[in-house]
Amino acid sequence: MKARIIVTLKNGVLDPQGKAIEHALGQLGFGGIGDVRQGKYFEVTLSEQDPAKARAQLEDACKKLFANTVIENYAIELDV
Amino acid sequence: MKARIIVTLKNGVLDPQGKAIEHALGQLGFGGIGDVRQGKYFEVTLSEQDPAKARAQLEDACKKLFANTVIENYAIELDV
Amino acid sequence: MKSAVIVYPGINRERDLARALELVTGTAPYMVWHDDAEIPDVDLIAVPGGFSYGDYLRCGAIAGQARITADLKKKAAKGVRVFGVCNGFQILTEIGLLPGALLRNAHLKFVCKEVKLEVVNSRTAFTNAYAQGQIIRCPVAHHDGNYFADEGTIRKLEDEHRVVFRYAQGTNPNGSINDIAGIINEKGNVLGMMPHPENLVEPLHGGLDGRGIFESLLETVA
Amino acid sequence: MIPNEIEITPELVAEHGLKPDEYQRILDLIGRTPTLTELGIFSAMWNEHCSYKSSKKWLRTLPTKGPRVLQGPGENAGVVDIGDGEAVVFKMESHNHPSYIEPYQGAATGVGGILRDVFTMGARPIAAMNALRFGAPTHERTRHIVSGVVAGIGGYGNSFGVPTVGGEVNFDPSYNGNCLVNAFAAGLADTDKIFLSEAKGVGMPIVYLGSKTGRDGIHGATMASAEFDDDSEEKRPTVQIGDPFGEKLLLEACLELMATGAVIAIQDMGAAGLTCSAVEMGAKGNLGVELDLDKVPCREEGMTAYEMMLSESQERMLMVLHPEKQAEAEAVFRKWDLDFAVVGKTTDDLRFRIFRHGELMGDLPIKELGDEAPEYDRPWVETKPPAPLDPESVPAPNDLGAVLLKLLGSPDMCSRRWVWEQYDHLVQGNTVVRPGSDAAVVRVKDSNKGLAFSLDVTPRYCTADPVQGGKQAVAECWRNITASGAEPLAVTDNLNFGNPEKPEIMGQFVGCIKGIGEACEALAFPVVSGNVSLYNETNGQAIMPTPAIGGVGLIPDLGKTATTAFKGEGEAIYVIGE
Numbered sequence: 001m002k003a004r005i006i007v008t009l010k011n012g013v014l015d016p017q018g019k020a021i022e023h024a025l026g027q028l029g030f031g032g033i034g035d036v037r038q039g040k041y042f043e044v045t046l047s048e049q050d051p052a053k054a055r056a057q058l059e060d061a062c063k064k065l066f067a068n069t070v071i072e073n074y075a076i077e078l079d080v
Numbered sequence: 081m082k083a084r085i086i087v088t089l090k091n092g093v094l095d096p097q098g099k100a101i102e103h104a105l106g107q108l109g110f111g112g113i114g115d116v117r118q119g120k121y122f123e124v125t126l127s128e129q130d131p132a133k134a135r136a137q138l139e140d141a142c143k144k145l146f147a148n149t150v151i152e153n154y155a156i157e158l159d160v
Numbered sequence: 161m162k163s164a165v166i167v168y169p170g171i172n173r174e175r176d177l178a179r180a181l182e183l184v185t186g187t188a189p190y191m192v193w194h195d196d197a198e199i200p201d202v203d204l205i206a207v208p209g210g211f212s213y214g215d216y217l218r219c220g221a222i223a224g225q226a227r228i229t230a231d232l233k234k235k236a237a238k239g240v241r242v243f244g245v246c247n248g249f250q251i252l253t254e255i256g257l258l259p260g261a262l263l264r265n266a267h268l269k270f271v272c273k274e275v276k277l278e279v280v281n282s283r284t285a286f287t288n289a290y291a292q293g294q295i296i297r298c299p300v301a302h303h304d305g306n307y308f309a310d311e312g313t314i315r316k317l318e319d320e321h322r323v324v325f326r327y328a329q330g331t332n333p334n335g336s337i338n339d340i341a342g343i344i345n346e347k348g349n350v351l352g353m354m355p356h357p358e359n360l361v362e363p364l365h366g367g368l369d370g371r372g373i374f375e376s377l378l379e380t381v382a
Numbered sequence: 383m384i385p386n387e388i389e390i391t392p393e394l395v396a397e398h399g400l401k402p403d404e405y406q407r408i409l410d411l412i413g414r415t416p417t418l419t420e421l422g423i424f425s426a427m428w429n430e431h432c433s434y435k436s437s438k439k440w441l442r443t444l445p446t447k448g449p450r451v452l453q454g455p456g457e458n459a460g461v462v463d464i465g466d467g468e469a470v471v472f473k474m475e476s477h478n479h480p481s482y483i484e485p486y487q488g489a490a491t492g493v494g495g496i497l498r499d500v501f502t503m504g505a506r507p508i509a510a511m512n513a514l515r516f517g518a519p520t521h522e523r524t525r526h527i528v529s530g531v532v533a534g535i536g537g538y539g540n541s542f543g544v545p546t547v548g549g550e551v552n553f554d555p556s557y558n559g560n561c562l563v564n565a566f567a568a569g570l571a572d573t574d575k576i577f578l579s580e581a582k583g584v585g586m587p588i589v590y591l592g593s594k595t596g597r598d599g600i601h602g603a604t605m606a607s608a609e610f611d612d613d614s615e616e617k618r619p620t621v622q623i624g625d626p627f628g629e630k631l632l633l634e635a636c637l638e639l640m641a642t643g644a645v646i647a648i649q650d651m652g653a654a655g656l657t658c659s660a661v662e663m664g665a666k667g668n669l670g671v672e673l674d675l676d677k678v679p680c681r682e683e684g685m686t687a688y689e690m691m692l693s694e695s696q697e698r699m700l701m702v703l704h705p706e707k708q709a710e711a712e713a714v715f716r717k718w719d720l721d722f723a724v725v726g727k728t729t730d731d732l733r734f735r736i737f738r739h740g741e742l743m744g745d746l747p748i749k750e751l752g753d754e755a756p757e758y759d760r761p762w763v764e765t766k767p768p769a770p771l772d773p774e775s776v777p778a779p780n781d782l783g784a785v786l787l788k789l790l791g792s793p794d795m796c797s798r799r800w801v802w803e804q805y806d807h808l809v810q811g812n813t814v815v816r817p818g819s820d821a822a823v824v825r826v827k828d829s830n831k832g833l834a835f836s837l838d839v840t841p842r843y844c845t846a847d848p849v850q851g852g853k854q855a856v857a858e859c860w861r862n863i864t865a866s867g868a869e870p871l872a873v874t875d876n877l878n879f880g881n882p883e884k885p886e887i888m889g890q891f892v893g894c895i896k897g898i899g900e901a902c903e904a905l906a907f908p909v910v911s912g913n914v915s916l917y918n919e920t921n922g923q924a925i926m927p928t929p930a931i932g933g934v935g936l937i938p939d940l941g942k943t944a945t946t947a948f949k950g951e952g953e954a955i956y957v958i959g960e
């Protein structure tokens with residue numbers, strides 16, 4: 001089973017990379033694109049076949065590894 | 081209008097990050113999660129209201145800034 | 161004083177830290193491999209700088225899962241002194257021994273230069289050889305040293321005098337909140353800092369300002 | 383899948399960068415049409431980069447010997463004795479084209495390559511430098527290239543843990559379409575533990591180490607992709623991605639393995655990795671080599687022999703091992719979590735044989751692959767020295783202060799702090815003189831000795847007069863080293879030029895080499911390693927001739943190190959020389 005994990009910075013956590021991109025967009029003439037927030041994206045394959053169990057496994061892996069929950073949120077999308 | 085951009089490494093491009101994460105997953109007992117590929121994720125807000133034009137703008141911005149098309153692919157998701 | 165330096169793969173300042181420890185304490189530290197089960201009985205566990213596991217995913221994230229880290233947490237809970245420098249500091253925050261997180265430098269670039277540090281709290285086991293408020297020279301070399309924590313945590317750190325080092329006026333190299341360069345845990349046995357005192361401990365380095373930390377520890381143990 | 387029995391058309395030959403007469407040479411040599419894999423192997427071995435076919439004749443004129451030289455050109459790096467049983471191992475190498483295509487990764491893998499060259503010899507890297515040339519600051523691509531290259535050099539070196547202590551940065555419109563990224567690295571080794579690439583013994587295991595092989599940098603990318611596969615564009619990224627973490631593991635594992643005495647010969651896989659390294663190891667040792675590509679650790683499925691032989695994946699090595707130490711060696715690599723695979727053996731018949739899925743994909747004479755490579759004596763014309771400038775024709779400035787400010791603020795003269803602050807120049811704790819001085823000085827660990835490093839060339843002098851410019855580059859490097867209190871030992875060079883098929887460019891090349899040779903001879907400053915990068919041209923516009931010189935000096939007593947800063951008020955200032 002394939003899945004995607006998206007990790008984003010929590011509200012209120014500074015995002016210097018996003019800010020820098022916003023600045024660069026302005027310079028490139030893309031002034032209409034704003035509020036840039038940068039996150040991480042993962043594609044994984046699971047050997048688990050049961051969707052509920054797969055999701056539980058990923059939740060656990062997100063908390064332990066993919067995201068630092070002090071500063072980040074995560075979202076899981078399962079390909080079912 | 082809000083949009084999300086997902087940037088991933090092209091097939092065949094070495095992904096040392098993905099490799100390292102896979103390894104750590106194994107150590108954590110998540111041996112069933114594999115084939116990890118890491119990418120980037122962006123959330124942006126556009127002032128453009130017309131979806132077609134917004135998409136065209138983002139395409140352009142992806143090529144010029146968000147993605148390094150020598151090694152990366154990108155995908156755009158518009159909130160319509 | 162007996163000490164141990166943990167060697168995660170990708171760490172690259174373990175020799176610098178070991179040398180500083182040996183210079184000041186007269187005893188070479190144990191070098192402990194990331195895949196070992198246990199850290200020997202020591203007075204100080206040092207977690208050095210570098211790029212553990214390439215800093216892939218997040219700085220310090222994968223080191224947090226290494227086998228030896230479980231014992232590190234256990235010993236820290238028992239009160240053994242733990243000193244994390246740079247990547248070591250990042251690892252200590254990742255495993256929750258210290259609060260907050262270290263984000264990408266505000267200017268997004270790696271920075272290697274000398275800064276000035278204010279010793280904000282000289283009453284810790286790591287800093288008692290310095291005078292309160294003393295300004296010392298110290299090099300930094302990092303890409304992710306921008307200390308962040310939520311407001312409540314920052315207030316608590318400040319109120320409890322747990323900010324131990326601050327970048328002195330005008331030298332904050334990374335955008336850290338409140339110019340925070342190093343913090344200590346509630347019990348006072350775990351210190352993490354971004355700058356590299358181990359690179360300023362012999363005349364050849366152009367100064368001795370970094371020695372104070374190691375001298376403090378020696379003093380405390382003896 | 384790329385079939386091996388594909389018809390070898392003149393177009394295919396041309397796409398492999400082989401001229402018709404070079405292809406004829408191949409036919410004469412092997413007496414039949416080559417297979418596709420064999421054609422790929424020849425193209426890799428006989429391209430300018432590996433064969434030095436345009437430059438060899440001239441490189442031979444450089445002085446390469448000296449009482450302290452333990453290993454001159456011809457190995458992964460040069461080796462110079464610094465006393466007390468220790469040696470400094472160093473080399474410089476270009477990564478110009480990849481850095482133009484993808485600045486960050488191009489520069490990063492350039493650093494990775496040169497570090498591997500050094501630790502392959504058994505040396506732990508202790509210092510790195512880089513010579514960078516970019517287009518005009520106002521050119522549209524310059525900013526992007528500069529920031530990517532500097533970040534890439536830092537990204538790799540900082541993570542690997544070698545202090546980057548020096549270098550050069552220049553801007554000129556002649557580099558608009560061809561930036562130059564020349565990376566230098568130096569390491570320390572015991573003189574009795576220097577490892578070379580010459581294979582010894584018949585039937586010895588050939589071991590593959592490091593990261594897995596992928597389709598990185600296979601230069602046949604343009605090669606009639608439509609003919610082979612529709613999505614081949616997607617499948618063959620021509621850009622190599624660096625993995626400094628992988629390389630750091632490789633360093634530690636190699637040094638640990640070398641200490642066990644298991645290693646007979648070792649060679650880094652650089653350009654055209656598996657091909658060049660295997661051929662070089664066999665040919666040097668007068669031995670044949672047999673490879674079973676099924677054993678090569680691959681990152682992707684379905685890689686063909688052709689792709690595997692030409693892959694430029696990074697962080698890989700080839701070794702010949704003592705068979706009885708194989709288990710011990712494998713344990714070291716497993717400990718560092720790196721791939722370790724016996725992929726072949728040495729033979730006594732001087733053939734280079736490659737098997738894939740049990741089939742013979744290539745069978746070539748190993749010595750001839752290297753020795754019979756074409757060598758050219760390209761026509762050249764001497765560069766006409768420009769008419770001397772009449773000083774009277776230049777009006778004297780009336781505001782010298784303003785001129786001084788302008789000079790100090792110019793892109794070529796302004797402070798380079800913004801560059802070297804992005805490089806970790808302190809890691810390892812031995813940096814005595816930091817970047818920003820004449821020469822950087824690094825302590826030889828656990829001693830009171832130091833090594834001085836400097837990288838120099840002034841391309842506009844070389845443009846005006848290649849011979850004088852070549853001499854000047856050596857002299858400047860020598861002065862910088864001397865000014866730090868060190869005794870100059872030896873140099874490495876990185877010769878960057880345009881298209882050597884043009885007699886004027888070849889003239890610049892010949893001139894610079896003559897100048898470098900004369901200066902090195904006169905100063906007893908031998909050339910122990912180096913690299914040539916030709917065809918730095920875009921749309922017929924060549925770069926300025928840029929022969930970068932990287933010099934190393936020895937300070938026997940660090941207490942006698944000299945630094946540039948004025949030390950006190952009221953002291954006299956002297957000018958020495960004319």
Ligand SMILES: Nc1ncnc2c1ncn2[C@@H]1O[C@H](COP(=O)(O)OP(=O)(O)O)[C@@H](O)[C@H]1O
Pocket residue numbers: 431432441444454455456457458459460473475499652653875876877909910911912913914
């Ligand atoms: N300009 C030069 N001056 C002296 N020696 C050189 C020069 N260019 C190349 N060499 C030597 O030729 C050999 C092959 O160089 P190169 O192909 O760059 O090595 P690598 O196998 O690391 O790519 C090396 O030993 C190098 O030192």
